Amino acid sequence: MSLRYLARRLASAAITILLIVILNFVLFRMMPGSPERILLGRIPNVSGEVVAATRERWGLDKPLFPDQFVAYLAATAQGDLGFSYGARGRPVTDVLLQKLGPTLLLFGLGELIAIVLGLALGAYSGWRRGGVLDHLGNGLSLILYSTPYFLLGMALLLIFATGLGWFPTFGIDTVGRVYSGPLDQIADIGFHLALPLATVALGLVGQYSILMRSSIVETLSEDYITTARAKGLTEGRVLRTHAIPNALLPAVTLIAINLGYVVAGAITVEVVFNWPGLGTLTVDALSSRDFPVLQGVFLLLSVGVVLANLVADLTYGILDPRVRT
Amino acid sequence: MRSPLTRRVRPMLAAMLLLAPTLIMAGGAKAQDQLVLRVGTDQKLETLNPWQSITYADYEMFSIQYELLVSFDINLEPAPGFADSWSTSADSKTHTFHIREGMKWSDGEPATCEDARYTYQFVLDVLASDDGYVGSGYLEPYLSSAGLESVECDDAGNLIATTSYPTTLLTQAYVPILPEHIWSQYSQQEISDATAEGYFANEPPVVGSGPYHAVEWVPGESIRMERNPNYWGTPGVPDQIVFQTFESVDTMVQALRSGELDYVRGTGADQFDALATEPNIRVAEGYANGYTYLSFNTRATEDGYGGSTSALEDQAFRDALGYAIDRQTLVDRVLNGHGVPGTTHVPPYHVDWHVEPDNPRTFDLAEANRRLDAAGYARGDDGRRVDKDGKPIVLRLTWPDSEDHSADAQFIQGWFEQIGIGVDAAVTEEGALLELLPGPEYDDGYNADWDFYMWGWGGDPDPNSLLGLFTTDQIPQAVNDCFYSDPRYDELNTLQQQATDEATRKEYVDEMQQLFYDAACYHVLYYDSELHAMRTDKFTGWTNQPPDTGVPLFGFGYPGYMLLQDASAVPTEGPPTAAPTAGESPGTSPTPSAAPAGAGGGVDSTVLLVGALVVIAVVGGGFLLMRRRRPAEEEE
Numbered sequence: 001m002s003l004r005y006l007a008r009r010l011a012s013a014a015i016t017i018l019l020i021v022i023l024n025f026v027l028f029r030m031m032p033g034s035p036e037r038i039l040l041g042r043i044p045n046v047s048g049e050v051v052a053a054t055r056e057r058w059g060l061d062k063p064l065f066p067d068q069f070v071a072y073l074a075a076t077a078q079g080d081l082g083f084s085y086g087a088r089g090r091p092v093t094d095v096l097l098q099k100l101g102p103t104l105l106l107f108g109l110g111e112l113i114a115i116v117l118g119l120a121l122g123a124y125s126g127w128r129r130g131g132v133l134d135h136l137g138n139g140l141s142l143i144l145y146s147t148p149y150f151l152l153g154m155a156l157l158l159i160f161a162t163g164l165g166w167f168p169t170f171g172i173d174t175v176g177r178v179y180s181g182p183l184d185q186i187a188d189i190g191f192h193l194a195l196p197l198a199t200v201a202l203g204l205v206g207q208y209s210i211l212m213r214s215s216i217v218e219t220l221s222e223d224y225i226t227t228a229r230a231k232g233l234t235e236g237r238v239l240r241t242h243a244i245p246n247a248l249l250p251a252v253t254l255i256a257i258n259l260g261y262v263v264a265g266a267i268t269v270e271v272v273f274n275w276p277g278l279g280t281l282t283v284d285a286l287s288s289r290d291f292p293v294l295q296g297v298f299l300l301l302s303v304g305v306v307l308a309n310l311v312a313d314l315t316y317g318i319l320d321p322r323v324r325t
Numbered sequence: 326m327r328s329p330l331t332r333r334v335r336p337m338l339a340a341m342l343l344l345a346p347t348l349i350m351a352g353g354a355k356a357q358d359q360l361v362l363r364v365g366t367d368q369k370l371e372t373l374n375p376w377q378s379i380t381y382a383d384y385e386m387f388s389i390q391y392e393l394l395v396s397f398d399i400n401l402e403p404a405p406g407f408a409d410s411w412s413t414s415a416d417s418k419t420h421t422f423h424i425r426e427g428m429k430w431s432d433g434e435p436a437t438c439e440d441a442r443y444t445y446q447f448v449l450d451v452l453a454s455d456d457g458y459v460g461s462g463y464l465e466p467y468l469s470s471a472g473l474e475s476v477e478c479d480d481a482g483n484l485i486a487t488t489s490y491p492t493t494l495l496t497q498a499y500v501p502i503l504p505e506h507i508w509s510q511y512s513q514q515e516i517s518d519a520t521a522e523g524y525f526a527n528e529p530p531v532v533g534s535g536p537y538h539a540v541e542w543v544p545g546e547s548i549r550m551e552r553n554p555n556y557w558g559t560p561g562v563p564d565q566i567v568f569q570t571f572e573s574v575d576t577m578v579q580a581l582r583s584g585e586l587d588y589v590r591g592t593g594a595d596q597f598d599a600l601a602t603e604p605n606i607r608v609a610e611g612y613a614n615g616y617t618y619l620s621f622n623t624r625a626t627e628d629g630y631g632g633s634t635s636a637l638e639d640q641a642f643r644d645a646l647g648y649a650i651d652r653q654t655l656v657d658r659v660l661n662g663h664g665v666p667g668t669t670h671v672p673p674y675h676v677d678w679h680v681e682p683d684n685p686r687t688f689d690l691a692e693a694n695r696r697l698d699a700a701g702y703a704r705g706d707d708g709r710r711v712d713k714d715g716k717p718i719v720l721r722l723t724w725p726d727s728e729d730h731s732a733d734a735q736f737i738q739g740w741f742e743q744i745g746i747g748v749d750a751a752v753t754e755e756g757a758l759l760e761l762l763p764g765p766e767y768d769d770g771y772n773a774d775w776d777f778y779m780w781g782w783g784g785d786p787d788p789n790s791l792l793g794l795f796t797t798d799q800i801p802q803a804v805n806d807c808f809y810s811d812p813r814y815d816e817l818n819t820l821q822q823q824a825t826d827e828a829t830r831k832e833y834v835d836e837m838q839q840l841f842y843d844a845a846c847y848h849v850l851y852y853d854s855e856l857h858a859m860r861t862d863k864f865t866g867w868t869n870q871p872p873d874t875g876v877p878l879f880g881f882g883y884p885g886y887m888l889l890q891d892a893s894a895v896p897t898e899g900p901p902t903a904a905p906t907a908g909e910s911p912g913t914s915p916t917p918s919a920a921p922a923g924a925g926g927g928v929d930s931t932v933l934l935v936g937a938l939v940v941i942a943v944v945g946g947g948f949l950l951m952r953r954r955r956p957a958e959e960e961e
Contacts, residue, residue, distance in 0.1 A: 095545075169580040169583050171547075175547045274573065274577075
């Protein structure tokens with residue numbers, strides 16, 4: 001991979017992030033309503049002076065440009081995303097960090113399971129195209145792919161939590177439970193994780209399997225596969241060493257893009273299982289017009305996507321010599 | 326060469342297969358010796374600093390952890406709190422509170438009159454400061470409206486409070502008594518401003534004097550409380566109380582059904598009806614201490630105001646509109662019956678204070694038409710009425726996006742159309758609406774550019790705060806948003822605040838309700854119910870506060886928690902329906918008498934969802950199989 005290629009990718013990612021930061025500022029200043037009224041709510045006995053003091057306290061009394069804009073850029077660069085209205089003035093960075101872990105756990109694991117299962121299923125379906133597993137697998141993949149998360153999640157919740165009582169309905173752990181050891185605690189979290197994780201994995205598995213299947217099918221008509229077979233390699237060997245590595249390229253793109261969204265999570269899964277992650281936070285920030293938090297979430301999400309794309313580009317460079325320049 | 330994919334996949338799959346049953350088994354074996362009361366709420370648990378309280382959930386958190394000077398019992402009557410007895414001088418301006426002897430804070434420090442004095446003096450200092458308020462600004466008015474002037478402790482451990490006028494409101498003051506040895510370390514700024522350096526968030530373990538105190542807090546998510554070992558009264562039965570926030574009410578209700586929660590605050594109307602038929606679950610429908618209203622811009626075309634027609638300024642016009650609102654239909658259709666049609670601005674929750682007006686406006690479109698004709702609003706050629714400036718009347722109706730009033734708006738639009746009044750209905754973002762409402766008295770640049778709008782108010786155990794919203798001096802504060810101004814009302818408000826005899830005060834309060842009703846500045850649409858639900862197989866003794874019209878928890882003070890009993894410890898004598906329990910109280914309770922049609926929605930939705938998924942799977946799968954068959958055959 002040439003240095004020039006690397007430098008170009010990095011520069012373009014940096015510019016994108018800067019543009020996002022600027023867009024973020026503009027977008028949230030265009031929202032209706034004034035933040036200080038939201039801050040104060042409908043407090044009886046609030047005088048104009050108090051409103052003015054609030055504006056000053058939150059820096060809303062200065063002109064949007066350049067004062068507020070410059071202050072915003074400087075603060076963002078230092079990782080200071082302001083204070084959350086909804087969390088009564090806690091720093092947005094704290095709020096985001098608190099929620100980031102659970103989301104990464106849920107979606108990191110969910111992606112991993114979906115990738116492994118999806119790619120394996122897709123590869124096998126494509127390989128045995130027209131077989132029983134292909135029909136079942138492909139049909140199931142399409143159904144799962146097209147089922148909204150909240151529906152899938154609610155169904156799992158109603159069946160396995162409320163109905164059968166096998167799993168808890170909500171949260172990441174049992175609040176107030178005294179653990180006998182770290183293993184006990186991990187087990188409790190795993191127990192709470194099961195249903196949301198199943199929802200995420202099932203929801204994503206279809207995408208990967210469908211993509212991998214068609215990619216394999218395409219690869220199979222390539223000359224080098226015929227050559228491999230002509231060399232007398234076993235079918236399994238042809239699949240593993242010749243078909244799959246070549247068919248993986250589009251999957252890498254999809255994985256990279258999806259990894260970017262890991263941060264955003266599937267908002268609805270988190271809400272259904274009351275999972276204390278960024279998705280739940282986003283819904284709540286939206287409904288309480290917590291603009292600083294929303295702004296932080298947007299920033300985190302878009303930076304995540306940009307970085308994931310950067311990783312995809314770089315991985316491409318390694319995997320496919322044709323894009324190295 | 327083996328592919329890297331297979332090399333990694335196999336151990337991972339193996340690990341997952343091995344891990345899964347272990348997790349399920351380990352998680353399933355729950356070892357819980359402690360009796361934990363688990364409470365779900367739709368409101369976020371964002372603060373443990375009482376001065377920052379805004380929501381019902383915030384108030385509940387400090388109500389359990391701290392004593393009020395005088396608390397509330399299950400009937401909402403004054404009850405011993407931080408003080409065990411109290412008396413008032415003959416002129417009702419000097420109030421003596423005897424602080425209970427031998428009390429300790431949860432950290433073992435003595436709890437004395439000094440703590441009460443510190444807390445009240447802190448409020449007085451806040452009121453005298455430049456800011457004039459602390460934190461969210463919700464608690465100080467309890468003392469300022471009582472006219473508190475000074476507090477001191479005498480040698481006998483009594484708190485002596487002096488007020489500038491005679492009052493009984495001090496026993497209603499909803500201000501938690503805080504431990505001086507903790508809070509006096511912080512400045513007003515550090516207590517008030519959450520973004521300030523050194524802000525005091527009152528992190529757990531909270532030092533309090535109430536029956537339970539917070540020991541664990543995940544901001545926005547959950548608060549866990551343990552028994553306060555130094556609580557002065559009989560300890561509560563639950564060893565712990567866990568409060569948990571839910572983003573989705575559906576999930577919260579499912580958690581109650583599965584037994585992971587014992588109590589939920591804020592179910593939706595359909596979930597409530599479904600829960601009513603579930604075994605081991607009891608529902609409680611309480612009068613809300615508040616109301617939903619229509620407010621009119623009564624200074625519509627006055628100088629500096631932005632209303633669309635002068636008709637809004639005419640009491641006769643607004644009065645006539647009141648006959649074109651079918652409040653019962655709104656309750657039935659919008660609230661699924663979980664509410665009471667509205668009349669005056671003191672809701673029936675205040676059993677002792679609410680009065681029905683002498684001349685209620687009952688739904689009668691003919692009467693509305695007759696009154697509009699009589700008031701001189703004739704219909705134009707197109708059937709639309711014109712105002713006295715000759716302009717067709719089309720009123721703009723709005724409401725905040727934080728509440729769903731679109732159904733109410735549609736009904737009102739339909740009725741008003743029939744009396745020749747056009748209505749343009751549209752929702753407004755809450756912050757924008759708050760900006761829109763005030764008139765020029767509030768501040769430069771405000772011009773009340775609206776005609777009429779919907780929202781709600783909530784009150785305290787005492788009707789004082791609800792009454793005080795509509796005095797003339799609240800217009801520049803942007804609280805009195807219909808610009809109601811009547812010197813008699815203002816005078817009565819002062820009189821009722823200072824009345825020390827309940828019968829006399831009731832006369833004033835009655836007259837205020839009638840005056841405000843007659844002015845037709847607000848049309849109170851309905852008093853929507855509080856919908857709560859609880860399990861009866863873990864705890865019994867759920868008692869409404871007040872018994873006839875309230876709900877067991879999220880009331881005032883903490884009596885509901887102290888009456889709970891361990892269901893497994895109660896000798897089984899039929900269904901565990903102890904004396905005055907929730908949801909089945911007779912008389913004025915708006916509780917639905919029987920499960921209405923459409924009940925069982927919880928079960929139905931399960932079946933529906935699963936059924937839908939099966940159907941999708943079968944149809945989708947079959948379709949795919951059929952489509953796939955042909956090319957597959959060709960390939961063979």
